[in-house]
Amino acid sequence: MRDSINQEDIDFYNEYGFVRIHSLLTPEETERLRMHQYNALEQRGKFRYPDRDILGEDNPVYERMFLQRLNLWRDYEPIREFTLSPRIAKIAAELAGVDAMRLWHDAAFIKKGWANPTSWHFDAAYWSFNSPGGITVWVALTDARPDNGGLYFMPGSHREIDFCLPIFSNDHVAGLFDLPGYQHWREREAVSLPLKAGDCTFHSGLTLHGSGINMTPHQRAAWVCAYMPDGSVYNGKPNVLPDDYVKNLSVGDYLRNNDFNPVVYRKS
Numbered sequence: 506m507r508d509s510i511n512q513e514d515i516d517f518y519n520e521y522g523f524v525r526i527h528s529l530l531t532p533e534e535t536e537r538l539r540m541h542q543y544n545a546l547e548q549r550g551k552f553r554y555p556d557r558d559i560l561g562e563d564n565p566v567y568e569r570m571f572l573q574r575l576n577l578w579r580d581y582e583p584i585r586e587f588t589l590s591p592r593i594a595k596i597a598a599e600l601a602g603v604d605a606m607r608l609w610h611d612a613a614f615i616k617k618g619w620a621n622p623t624s625w626h627f628d629a630a631y632w633s634f635n636s637p638g639g640i641t642v643w644v645a646l647t648d649a650r651p652d653n654g655g656l657y658f659m660p661g662s663h664r665e666i667d668f669c670l671p672i673f674s675n676d677h678v679a680g681l682f683d684l685p686g687y688q689h690w691r692e693r694e695a696v697s698l699p700l701k702a703g704d705c706t707f708h709s710g711l712t713l714h715g716s717g718i719n720m721t722p723h724q725r726a727a728w729v730c731a732y733m734p735d736g737s738v739y740n741g742k743p744n745v746l747p748d749d750y751v752k753n754l755s756v757g758d759y760l761r762n763n764d765f766n767p768v769v770y771r772k773s
C-alpha cells in the first residue's frame with residue numbers, strides 16, 4: 506500500500522480539487538479488499554447503514570444509479586484493515602493540509618451493468634460538519650473508465666462551492682445545475698480519470714463530481730472512505746451518525762466520538 510505522495514500531487518489537488526494516485530493498493534490488497542467488501546455486502550443485505558436504511562431500497566432512481574452501503578467497518582470487522590488504515594488517512598491529511606483525520610464513513614459503491622449515471626453533487630453537502638479539509642478517497646476495485654461508470658470531476662469547483670445543502674432532483678444527471686447559483690456549471694468541461702483496479706482518486710468534499718452510465722454488462726465496483734479533520738464541529742445534519750448519538754448533539758459540538766469517528770491518522 507502506498508503511504509506517500511509528492512508535492513506535485515498536493516499542488517494538483519489544491520488547484521483542481523481532486524488528484525489521481527496510481528497503485529494505492531497492490532494487486533493482492535485490491536483483491537483482499539474486493540473480497541472483504543463482497544462479504545460485507547452479503548452480510549449487510551438491503552440496509553444502507555448498519556442500523557437503518559435512510560433512503561429506502563424501494564427508491565427506483567437510486568437503485569438504478571448504484572448500490573450504496575455505508576459504514577461497513579461497523580459490522581464487518583475484516584474491512585477495518587482498510588477503513589482504519591493510517592496510511593490512506595495520512596495521504597488524505599497531507600492533501601487536505603491538516604494534522605489529524607477522523608474517519609467519517611466508509612462505503613461501497615457498486616454500479617451494476619447498464620446502471621444510470623450518478624448525478625452531479627458534492628459530498629460536503631451531506632456531511633455533518635463544514636470543513637474545507639473534508640476529503641473522500643475513491644478506490645477502484647475493478648477498472649473504472651468513461652464507458653463503465655467512471656467518475657467525472659469539475660476542475661476547480663472546490664474553490665467556488667459553499668456548504669449549503671442544495672435540494673435538487675436526482676432523476677436527472679445535471680439536476681444540480683438547474684438551481685440558482687449552479688447554472689453556470691452547465692457551460693463548464695468535466696474531466697474523467699480512468700483508473701485501473703487498485704488506483705484511486707482523492708476529491709475534496711466541495712468538488713463537484715458524478716459518474717457516467719455503465720454501458721457494459723459488468724459491474725464497476727469502488728470502495729470509498731470519507732475523512733473529517735479532527736476538531737470539526739456538528740452543523741445540524743445527522744448524515745451517517747446514529748440516532749442515539751445525534752439526539753444528544755447540539756450545533757457547534759465537537760465531533761469526537763471515538764466509537765463512530767475514530768482518529769485514523771495524527772501527524773507525529
Ligand SMILES: O=C(O)CCC(=O)C(=O)O
Nearest residue numbers: 614623628641643716729
Ligand atoms: O461511485 C459513484 O458512482 C459515485 C461515488 C461518489 O459520489 C463518491 O464517492 O463521492
